[in-house]
Amino acid sequence: MTLANKAAIVTGSTSGIGLGIATALAEAGASVMLNGFGNPDEIEQVRAELATRTGVDVRYSAADMSDPSSVIQMVKDAESVFGKVDILVNNAGIQHVAAIDEFPADRWHKILAINLSSNFFAMQAVIPGMKARGFGRIVMVASAHGLVGSPFKSAYVAAKHGQVGLTKVAALELAETGITVNAVCPGYVRTPLVEGQIADQMKAHNLDREEVIKTVILGSQPNKRFVEVAEMGAVVAFLCSDMAQSITGISLPVDGAWTAR
């Protein structure tokens, strides 16, 4: 499988799943625009290392996905440096855990803006060029929480279900254009975000690391193991390949049977 001569944007790719996906796309030969927050020196190190190791053009945009005008500017910048955008991976996301009656309004708005609305504005910006070239791959990184709910995650679950709905509509609208639109729905993936949760839960429940992983974190993931970021990268790279041209409008669980119940 090759993605040579393809150009990609992966939002929220300075760490975790997004970086795993950007790495897989670059390894398959695609030019990649990274995006996300973090220490500028560390981001530059990641960018340069990926470019050197894979030999592809790797750029970085600091665009804030909570701001629609920044999202649109990121797409314009990618089109300007790469000449086009063939692949858009909407991955940036944040979480806040609280009961509905205590959920802060600003967190609700921020989660909806980053996890869902940015997907819409980025798609809107890339679609005209994709249509003109007769090729496009749009992948939403949703979640098992795009398919099922959990208490205390109202904004996150609403946004993730929104990504799944948006995927279906876009796939139907674009079905005859050569553009596919799919969502991937990971269960728990081993990322810095989740590593932090393990440490917090060890303290909160007075459990050791293995017990926290088995009972607290992976309680809902029947295969009792984390998805690795490289697995997410491989799934997304396949969905972006020519051989996946008939796969569109799906929401693919990568969750160790979490949503099989």
Ligand code: NAD
């Ligand atoms: P992470 O915190 O490691 O990475 C999130 C990325 O998004 C970072 O690069 C961060 O800088 C970026 N980001 C945050 N706010 C941003 C903003 N306003 N603008 C631009 N970039 C921003 O998290 P992760 O675990 O890799 O999660 C990535 C995606 O996968 C999210 O959409 C998340 O909901 C989803 N997901 C994660 C898991 C999991 O278990 N880790 C499971 C299911 C779904």
